[in-house]
Structure formats: C-alpha cells, structure tokens
Amino acid sequence: MTRPYNFSAGPAAMPAEVLQQAAAEMLDWQGSGMSVMEMSHRGKEFKSIIEAAESDLRELLAVPAHFRILFMQGGGLAENAIVPLNLSRGGAVDFVVTGSWSQKSFKEAGKYCETRLAASNAAQAHTELPDPASWRLSRDAQYVHLCSNETINGIEVHHLPDLKALGSDAPLVIDFSSHVASRPVDWSRVSLAFGGAQKNLGPAGLTLVVVREDLLGHALPICPSAFDYKTVADNGSMYNTPPTYAIYMAGLTFQWLKRQTEGELCGVAAMEQRNLAKAALLYDFIDQSQLYVNKVAGNCRSRMNVPFFLRDESRNEAFLAGAKAAGLLQLKGHKSVGGMRASIYNALPLAGVQALVTYMRDFEKTRA
Amino acid sequence: MTRPYNFSAGPAAMPAEVLQQAAAEMLDWQGSGMSVMEMSHRGKEFKSIIEAAESDLRELLAVPAHFRILFMQGGGLAENAIVPLNLSRGGAVDFVVTGSWSQKSFKEAGKYCETRLAASNAAQAHTELPDPASWRLSRDAQYVHLCSNETINGIEVHHLPDLKALGSDAPLVIDFSSHVASRPVDWSRVSLAFGGAQKNLGPAGLTLVVVREDLLGHALPICPSAFDYKTVADNGSMYNTPPTYAIYMAGLTFQWLKRQTEGELCGVAAMEQRNLAKAALLYDFIDQSQLYVNKVAGNCRSRMNVPFFLRDESRNEAFLAGAKAAGLLQLKGHKSVGGMRASIYNALPLAGVQALVTYMRDFEKTRA
Structure with missing residues (x-):
C-alpha cells in the first residue's frame, strides 16, 4: 500500500x-x-x-x-x-x-x-x-x-x-x-x-x-x-x-x-542516524536552491521541523497544491510565521524527504 | 460476529x-x-x-x-x-x-x-x-x-x-x-x-x-x-x-x-427507553433473588451502574469466573465497596442484560 x-x-x-x-x-x-x-x-x-x-x-x-x-x-x-x-x-x-x-x-x-x-x-x-x-x-x-x-x-x-x-x-x-x-x-x-x-x-x-x-x-x-x-x-x-x-x-x-535498526544501531540511536540523513538532505537542497530559503543559523537547525520560504511568495498556493497532488501533505507553515514547514519526524522515512526534494526541485525548475 | x-x-x-x-x-x-x-x-x-x-x-x-x-x-x-x-x-x-x-x-x-x-x-x-x-x-x-x-x-x-x-x-x-x-x-x-x-x-x-x-x-x-x-x-x-x-x-x-430508535423516539430519548428497560430487568431480578442484593433506595437507583452483592461472599470468585466463561466481562465491584457492579451504559444492549440475568439465575439455582 x-x-x-x-x-x-x-x-x-x-x-x-x-x-x-x-x-x-x-x-x-x-x-x-x-x-x-x-x-x-x-x-x-x-x-x-x-x-x-x-x-x-x-x-x-x-x-x-x-x-x-x-x-x-x-x-x-x-x-x-x-x-x-x-x-x-x-x-x-x-x-x-x-x-x-x-x-x-x-x-x-x-x-x-x-x-x-x-x-x-x-x-x-x-x-x-x-x-x-x-x-x-x-x-x-x-x-x-x-x-x-x-x-x-x-x-x-x-x-x-x-x-x-x-x-x-x-x-x-x-x-x-x-x-x-x-x-x-x-x-x-x-x-x-x-x-x-x-x-x-x-x-x-x-x-x-x-x-x-x-x-x-x-x-x-x-x-x-x-x-x-x-x-x-x-x-x-x-x-x-x-x-x-x-x-x-x-x-x-x-x-x-x-524494531528499527541502522547498521549496528537500533532504537533511538538508529532513528538519530536516519533523522540526521533526512535533515541533511533537505537543508542541503534548500541551501543550494535559488527559490527556497531557511533562515535558521546552521548550528541550531532542527532535525524535526524545517520551516522554509519561497523567495517568491506569490507561488505559495501553487507550491502547496502541487505538493498535495504529488502525495506530499500538510506542508503549510504555521500561521504565525507563514511560508512552508516540513516536519520530518521519526515516522516520516528518508524516502519521504527524497520525494519532497524531488518535488521541490521540479517545482523550482519547471515553473520558475 | x-x-x-x-x-x-x-x-x-x-x-x-x-x-x-x-x-x-x-x-x-x-x-x-x-x-x-x-x-x-x-x-x-x-x-x-x-x-x-x-x-x-x-x-x-x-x-x-x-x-x-x-x-x-x-x-x-x-x-x-x-x-x-x-x-x-x-x-x-x-x-x-x-x-x-x-x-x-x-x-x-x-x-x-x-x-x-x-x-x-x-x-x-x-x-x-x-x-x-x-x-x-x-x-x-x-x-x-x-x-x-x-x-x-x-x-x-x-x-x-x-x-x-x-x-x-x-x-x-x-x-x-x-x-x-x-x-x-x-x-x-x-x-x-x-x-x-x-x-x-x-x-x-x-x-x-x-x-x-x-x-x-x-x-x-x-x-x-x-x-x-x-x-x-x-x-x-x-x-x-x-x-x-x-x-x-x-x-x-x-x-x-x-441512528438509534425505539418506536417513534430516536437519539437520547430512545436510549432512555432502552436504559429504563435494561435497569428494570436487572433490578427486578435482583430484588426477587435470595442470593443477590442491591442496597440503594428505590427512588435513586442508577440506570447505568448497578452495584450488587452476593449474600454469600465466599462465592464471589466463582461468580466472576463463571461470568467470564459465559462471555460477561468486568463485573467486579469497585475496590472501595467490593461485591459486583454491572455497568449498563448505552452501548450495552438489552440482550446483554438478559444474558447477565440468565447467568445470575443459573448461578443462584445450580450452585446454591
């Protein structure tokens, strides 16, 4: 499924x-x-x-x-x-x-x-x-x-x-x-x-x-x-x-x-490795992008909650609608800060972040 | 099922x-x-x-x-x-x-x-x-x-x-x-x-x-x-x-x-009729029994929670074990009062009270 x-x-x-x-x-x-x-x-x-x-x-x-x-x-x-x-x-x-x-x-x-x-x-x-x-x-x-x-x-x-x-x-x-x-x-x-x-x-x-x-x-x-x-x-x-x-x-x-393992690690230690990998993938992509920006200092970026903004905010609605169509749900940022937020908790697998990055790259390339 | x-x-x-x-x-x-x-x-x-x-x-x-x-x-x-x-x-x-x-x-x-x-x-x-x-x-x-x-x-x-x-x-x-x-x-x-x-x-x-x-x-x-x-x-x-x-x-x-109906009544009014019937069945049985007793005054007996006692408390464990075997669960009374308690809330149908009364009658008759 x-x-x-x-x-x-x-x-x-x-x-x-x-x-x-x-x-x-x-x-x-x-x-x-x-x-x-x-x-x-x-x-x-x-x-x-x-x-x-x-x-x-x-x-x-x-x-x-x-x-x-x-x-x-x-x-x-x-x-x-x-x-x-x-x-x-x-x-x-x-x-x-x-x-x-x-x-x-x-x-x-x-x-x-x-x-x-x-x-x-x-x-x-x-x-x-x-x-x-x-x-x-x-x-x-x-x-x-x-x-x-x-x-x-x-x-x-x-x-x-x-x-x-x-x-x-x-x-x-x-x-x-x-x-x-x-x-x-x-x-x-x-x-x-x-x-x-x-x-x-x-x-x-x-x-x-x-x-x-x-x-x-x-x-x-x-x-x-x-x-x-x-x-x-x-x-x-x-x-x-x-x-x-x-x-x-x-x-x-x-x-x-x-039950979760990563190499010889299991449990929370395994989750930490996965969460590090997920966060690195998303932040690295955002940092090299011309469209997306995350404003948090590098030494305190959350591995769980990644708020980001489109430099062109007029495209926010199109971004969210396309994401939903691509099976990427609930990316809207908190009302107090606006923009987007990807929460990538334990239950969200690396494949989910990969799918998000693929969508974000595609959205930046094809509709800029 | x-x-x-x-x-x-x-x-x-x-x-x-x-x-x-x-x-x-x-x-x-x-x-x-x-x-x-x-x-x-x-x-x-x-x-x-x-x-x-x-x-x-x-x-x-x-x-x-x-x-x-x-x-x-x-x-x-x-x-x-x-x-x-x-x-x-x-x-x-x-x-x-x-x-x-x-x-x-x-x-x-x-x-x-x-x-x-x-x-x-x-x-x-x-x-x-x-x-x-x-x-x-x-x-x-x-x-x-x-x-x-x-x-x-x-x-x-x-x-x-x-x-x-x-x-x-x-x-x-x-x-x-x-x-x-x-x-x-x-x-x-x-x-x-x-x-x-x-x-x-x-x-x-x-x-x-x-x-x-x-x-x-x-x-x-x-x-x-x-x-x-x-x-x-x-x-x-x-x-x-x-x-x-x-x-x-x-x-x-x-x-x-x-969705619940009783005659022309529906919703909570229908539930009230069912709850009245359920409570009457159980209290009437208890009151005519030689083994079971409910001590609450007639004008304030709960339609929902029916505490009762076996006059012979040495039979409590046998009563509960037999009830469980008969598919009648969680009848043990609150620890502060002891005895038994049948809670007959909305989700417990009349058939459940009938089954309980049948079991209680059987227990009283055959093992007295």
Missing part, C-alpha cells in the same frame, strides 16, 4: 505498521474480547499495556532509575502551568526564550512564580540560539526552562547545556515535545523533560513527563491533584483515568521504535 | 459499529490519505470532524444556544479543580455529597474556595438521596455542586432540583460523567455539566464541559490557561492541541446515537 507522505507538525504521521496493528486489534485485543478503548484501566489487560509502554520507553530513552515516567494529559500548553505549579515553590525561575513555545512557557509561568528572562533570541527573530555562556542565570532559580526543539521556529538545541559548568545549581527543565525519541537524551544534564505525544510518540491527548524523583512532592497547594507529579507518580499514572487508547498507541510506537 | 458483553464501569463498552468504522478508517480517513490521528487539528479535515461532533452533541442533548460545548482533557478528577478555578470566584460553594465522586469533588474544591456541605448521605452509607428540601443552601454560594450519577455507589438523581424553588440563586453544576447521553438533561435547571467521555461517549482522555455562556470569563488568576473555560471556548476547544482521535471516536458515537 502506498500512503501519501505527511509532513504535519503535529498531530503527525505515525508508522503505517502501528496503524495496521491498531486497526486489526480494534474490536478484540489479543483475545480479550474487548477493544483497548473498552478496558477498565484497573484490569490486568490494560495494566500489562501501560507497564510495557513505560518499560519500553525507559529502555528507548535510557531513562535512569531515579527518574519517574508519568503519562499525563493536557499537552505542552498545560505543562506550561503544571511545571511551575510543581517545581517553582513560588520562587524564581530562569527562562531561555528561543521561539514561540518557550515564549508561551515564560508567559504562563508568571502566574505562579517570579519569571526571569535568562536569554532571548527575539532580537534575531528566533533564528539563532543564544550562546549558553551568555545566559544570565540566577543563583536562586528553582529551575531553568529550555525548549530543546522549537516546532514553529525550527530551532533545535544540539548540545544540552551543563548548568553546573555555567554556575547554576538549578535543575534543567526541557520541553522536548517535538523531538522526543528522535535522538538520545543526556539525563545527566536534564532533571525534567516534558512533551506532548502527538509529534513522535503517538496520538494527541497524551503528555509524557520524565522527572527526577527528588523533584516530586513540592507542588504548590493550589496545584490540582490530577496534575501533582507526586500524586500521578504514586498512582502509576492512574490517579485519574489515563488516556488509555493513546497510551496503547504510544506503546505500539515504542515497540516499532525498538 | 459475537462479542462478549462488557460491563466495565469505564473505560466502557463501545458500540461495535463504531469500532468497526474506526478500524476501517484507521489508515485513510475518507480518502484523505491520513489516519485521523495524523491530521493537524488546524486542517480542514479535522475541523469538519470536531464541528460535526459538537453539532451532533448539541442536537442529541438539546443544548440551548446560550450554552457552550467544550472538549477538554483530564477527566472528572481534573474538573474537580477546574470547575472551582473557573466558577468559585474564591467565594463559597455548596456541595451535595451523595457518594465517592461528590466526596472527591468536595475535597478538591477546598483548595480554591470555601466549601460548604449542603447535604450528605454518608450516614446512610451512600444508599439514599438526601431530599432537596433538606439541603442547607447558602444565600451567597457561587454554585451548587451535585453528582447526578454516582458511578461507584450506583445512585442517580432522577429529578434535577429546581434551585430557585429551594431558595437559591446559585447556578447548579452537575457531574454527569457516568450517565451523560443516557437520558435528556433539563438545561433550565443546570448551568454547567461536566463529564469524562469514557462511560457513554467514547474513549478515556476526553472531557466534555457544557457551560452557560455568562459563566465564562470569571476564572481565578491562578487557573492554568489551558483550563480556563473562556480561553477554551474562545479557541473552539483548540487552545491546546485537543485529543483529536478521542473526539473523532466520540463523534462516531454521536452519529450512532442519532
């Missing part, structure tokens, strides 16, 4: 194998006589699903034993409130603003703590990554917030900062929504990572939080119980009814990830 | 037709080349899905034009915080406690407002409904909270109170999680209704809020933006990425509901 290539920024393409298995099991999961959607979350069937999902994710991301994995709801936007409700202790928090998402996080946190702007690339129109050596980190910050991949602006942090070396003892919190599981995470530098599932992990409606155990138990009294990390952890992500089907789909995706 | 009958309290049975359609459309929704899970929530395809879902639900529940329908996340437990964050204005709220769920709502709201116990059936072990004439309603309450169906205790409010007639000008908030769409709602008596989807509407991970428009815009400053009803309403339930697949499944369920 040939499916179109889907470049949506999220909810995003999922592996066809995962969707096929879900369709096959829809009315009867493994002889249980129930759809996964119909199972009590307290029953042994669903318990086996969520436990496998957590264990597979722990293996894939090499999450250390002193971190807890939480399956929550509300997406990254809800976490913009939930993180400071749990970690700020009402004190000060340092924010590194590198694009739309970290800007939103910065603004929302102001409801719960003193927010300090440690660095910003607003003056560079969110096209560069502020050098960590220049960040103004506070001595008394409860944590430092960094969005490690800005979905809208196409900026990725390729080297997580060593806060200790920068003179800060604060935990580093990263929003890894749009590049989770696309590359390994250096947990020695991260204390909490959160992300919506709908880019690289599964369907929308599931939020992943990976948090160092000693950060649990410090929520503000006004934190809703359902969003208190300690309550969620103590109840195995089942204090409230979890989004069971989304967890099942994420679990199938984790199994798919574990 | 014969599927077992699934009596789970939630996540719960879904109509087989709905699951079949979802399986068939899993890899390609209506020729779009995408699974619903893979669609941008901003695209025209998903917009058509969410708009149809909202419109169908408005028709099914006869929601008046001055009420907004919100699709949210976090379930009933999160709403226990979200409702007072939005409606309490930091003032006082009256709670009618009739079982486990309203008890939880009462406790959680204490974080945000002055909670007053207007009535409680704790002294009757949550088996009776306090007469509204006896409720101690405050003159200055910001709202009155009532759980209109207690899933665990099997108590249902069959006549929503007329607060005005009881001397209160406060809006009535109902938690209708476990009987939404099983019967019509008298919106002249309700100002806000909320419920998790995982009983009668669709998969877990989706929360429905139906709220009178004039109650929007009064959230406390500490309310997370993603849970501010006005923000959610102003953004058409897409301030944060909504649980797109759960909304799609709920939408399919709404279409299924619209």
Whole structure:
C-alpha cells in the first residue's frame, strides 16, 4: 500500500505498521474480547499495556532509575502551568526564550512564580540560539526552562547545556515535545523533560513527563491533584483515568521504535542516524536552491521541523497544491510565521524527504 | 460476529459499529490519505470532524444556544479543580455529597474556595438521596455542586432540583460523567455539566464541559490557561492541541446515537427507553433473588451502574469466573465497596442484560 507522505507538525504521521496493528486489534485485543478503548484501566489487560509502554520507553530513552515516567494529559500548553505549579515553590525561575513555545512557557509561568528572562533570541527573530555562556542565570532559580526543539521556529538545541559548568545549581527543565525519541537524551544534564505525544510518540491527548524523583512532592497547594507529579507518580499514572487508547498507541510506537535498526544501531540511536540523513538532505537542497530559503543559523537547525520560504511568495498556493497532488501533505507553515514547514519526524522515512526534494526541485525548475 | 458483553464501569463498552468504522478508517480517513490521528487539528479535515461532533452533541442533548460545548482533557478528577478555578470566584460553594465522586469533588474544591456541605448521605452509607428540601443552601454560594450519577455507589438523581424553588440563586453544576447521553438533561435547571467521555461517549482522555455562556470569563488568576473555560471556548476547544482521535471516536458515537430508535423516539430519548428497560430487568431480578442484593433506595437507583452483592461472599470468585466463561466481562465491584457492579451504559444492549440475568439465575439455582 502506498500512503501519501505527511509532513504535519503535529498531530503527525505515525508508522503505517502501528496503524495496521491498531486497526486489526480494534474490536478484540489479543483475545480479550474487548477493544483497548473498552478496558477498565484497573484490569490486568490494560495494566500489562501501560507497564510495557513505560518499560519500553525507559529502555528507548535510557531513562535512569531515579527518574519517574508519568503519562499525563493536557499537552505542552498545560505543562506550561503544571511545571511551575510543581517545581517553582513560588520562587524564581530562569527562562531561555528561543521561539514561540518557550515564549508561551515564560508567559504562563508568571502566574505562579517570579519569571526571569535568562536569554532571548527575539532580537534575531528566533533564528539563532543564544550562546549558553551568555545566559544570565540566577543563583536562586528553582529551575531553568529550555525548549530543546522549537516546532514553529525550527530551532533545535544540539548540545544540552551543563548548568553546573555555567554556575547554576538549578535543575534543567526541557520541553522536548517535538523531538522526543528522535535522538538520545543526556539525563545527566536534564532533571525534567516534558512533551506532548502527538509529534513522535503517538496520538494527541497524551503528555509524557520524565522527572527526577527528588523533584516530586513540592507542588504548590493550589496545584490540582490530577496534575501533582507526586500524586500521578504514586498512582502509576492512574490517579485519574489515563488516556488509555493513546497510551496503547504510544506503546505500539515504542515497540516499532525498538524494531528499527541502522547498521549496528537500533532504537533511538538508529532513528538519530536516519533523522540526521533526512535533515541533511533537505537543508542541503534548500541551501543550494535559488527559490527556497531557511533562515535558521546552521548550528541550531532542527532535525524535526524545517520551516522554509519561497523567495517568491506569490507561488505559495501553487507550491502547496502541487505538493498535495504529488502525495506530499500538510506542508503549510504555521500561521504565525507563514511560508512552508516540513516536519520530518521519526515516522516520516528518508524516502519521504527524497520525494519532497524531488518535488521541490521540479517545482523550482519547471515553473520558475 | 459475537462479542462478549462488557460491563466495565469505564473505560466502557463501545458500540461495535463504531469500532468497526474506526478500524476501517484507521489508515485513510475518507480518502484523505491520513489516519485521523495524523491530521493537524488546524486542517480542514479535522475541523469538519470536531464541528460535526459538537453539532451532533448539541442536537442529541438539546443544548440551548446560550450554552457552550467544550472538549477538554483530564477527566472528572481534573474538573474537580477546574470547575472551582473557573466558577468559585474564591467565594463559597455548596456541595451535595451523595457518594465517592461528590466526596472527591468536595475535597478538591477546598483548595480554591470555601466549601460548604449542603447535604450528605454518608450516614446512610451512600444508599439514599438526601431530599432537596433538606439541603442547607447558602444565600451567597457561587454554585451548587451535585453528582447526578454516582458511578461507584450506583445512585442517580432522577429529578434535577429546581434551585430557585429551594431558595437559591446559585447556578447548579452537575457531574454527569457516568450517565451523560443516557437520558435528556433539563438545561433550565443546570448551568454547567461536566463529564469524562469514557462511560457513554467514547474513549478515556476526553472531557466534555457544557457551560452557560455568562459563566465564562470569571476564572481565578491562578487557573492554568489551558483550563480556563473562556480561553477554551474562545479557541473552539483548540487552545491546546485537543485529543483529536478521542473526539473523532466520540463523534462516531454521536452519529450512532442519532441512528438509534425505539418506536417513534430516536437519539437520547430512545436510549432512555432502552436504559429504563435494561435497569428494570436487572433490578427486578435482583430484588426477587435470595442470593443477590442491591442496597440503594428505590427512588435513586442508577440506570447505568448497578452495584450488587452476593449474600454469600465466599462465592464471589466463582461468580466472576463463571461470568467470564459465559462471555460477561468486568463485573467486579469497585475496590472501595467490593461485591459486583454491572455497568449498563448505552452501548450495552438489552440482550446483554438478559444474558447477565440468565447467568445470575443459573448461578443462584445450580450452585446454591
């Protein structure tokens, strides 16, 4: 079966194998006589699903034993409130603003703590990554917030900062929504990572939080119980009814990830090699083109989200219509920046990027 | 195809037709080349899905034009915080406690407002409904909270109170999680209704809020933006990425509901007739039995959740094992009350209750 290539920024393409298995099991999961959607979350069937999902994710991301994995709801936007409700202790928090998402996080946190702007690339129109050596980190910050991949602006942090070396003892919190599981995470530098599932992990409606155990138990009294990390952890992500089907789909995706290999590499390490190859192909093509342009500095271009513009914007509609006709879907850029955006997450294969580059080359040549 | 009958309290049975359609459309929704899970929530395809879902639900529940329908996340437990964050204005709220769920709502709201116990059936072990004439309603309450169906205790409010007639000008908030769409709602008596989807509407991970428009815009400053009803309403339930697949499944369920008929009745009115017949069959059987007992007062027995006990509890395990062998799943009672519970939501047909009664009669006769 040939499916179109889907470049949506999220909810995003999922592996066809995962969707096929879900369709096959829809009315009867493994002889249980129930759809996964119909199972009590307290029953042994669903318990086996969520436990496998957590264990597979722990293996894939090499999450250390002193971190807890939480399956929550509300997406990254809800976490913009939930993180400071749990970690700020009402004190000060340092924010590194590198694009739309970290800007939103910065603004929302102001409801719960003193927010300090440690660095910003607003003056560079969110096209560069502020050098960590220049960040103004506070001595008394409860944590430092960094969005490690800005979905809208196409900026990725390729080297997580060593806060200790920068003179800060604060935990580093990263929003890894749009590049989770696309590359390994250096947990020695991260204390909490959160992300919506709908880019690289599964369907929308599931939020992943990976948090160092000693950060649990410090929520503000006004934190809703359902969003208190300690309550969620103590109840195995089942204090409230979890989004069971989304967890099942994420679990199938984790199994798919574990099966992926590149040479001797497997899992997330294999995905990283593929993602490097995909990104290199697309950026190299854009850079040599006369029609297309990507404005992000070379050292922080996202491997996942590639925003680009046509130098002749009057051709935007024709570009999108031709792409759709060629089986290349959802390439329109975010409304706040315009232009185009190719999101090339794990589930989008190299062949999809090759097809995109072929189309872009053809479009540039024949209709210029 | 014969599927077992699934009596789970939630996540719960879904109509087989709905699951079949979802399986068939899993890899390609209506020729779009995408699974619903893979669609941008901003695209025209998903917009058509969410708009149809909202419109169908408005028709099914006869929601008046001055009420907004919100699709949210976090379930009933999160709403226990979200409702007072939005409606309490930091003032006082009256709670009618009739079982486990309203008890939880009462406790959680204490974080945000002055909670007053207007009535409680704790002294009757949550088996009776306090007469509204006896409720101690405050003159200055910001709202009155009532759980209109207690899933665990099997108590249902069959006549929503007329607060005005009881001397209160406060809006009535109902938690209708476990009987939404099983019967019509008298919106002249309700100002806000909320419920998790995982009983009668669709998969877990989706929360429905139906709220009178004039109650929007009064959230406390500490309310997370993603849970501010006005923000959610102003953004058409897409301030944060909504649980797109759960909304799609709920939408399919709404279409299924619209197709249901009983005589000249259709939709929710038809379901109410079926639910009355199902409940009568089961309660009547239990009441004449020597083995089984339901302890809830006759005027407030739930049509959806029927908790019952074996007078000889040593036979519990045998009862459950025999039921499973007979294709009757998930009958174990909630851990907090023990015994059995048959949840007979919309998707559980009369034939399922007939099969259950046949099994129960057989079990009582042959193994006594």
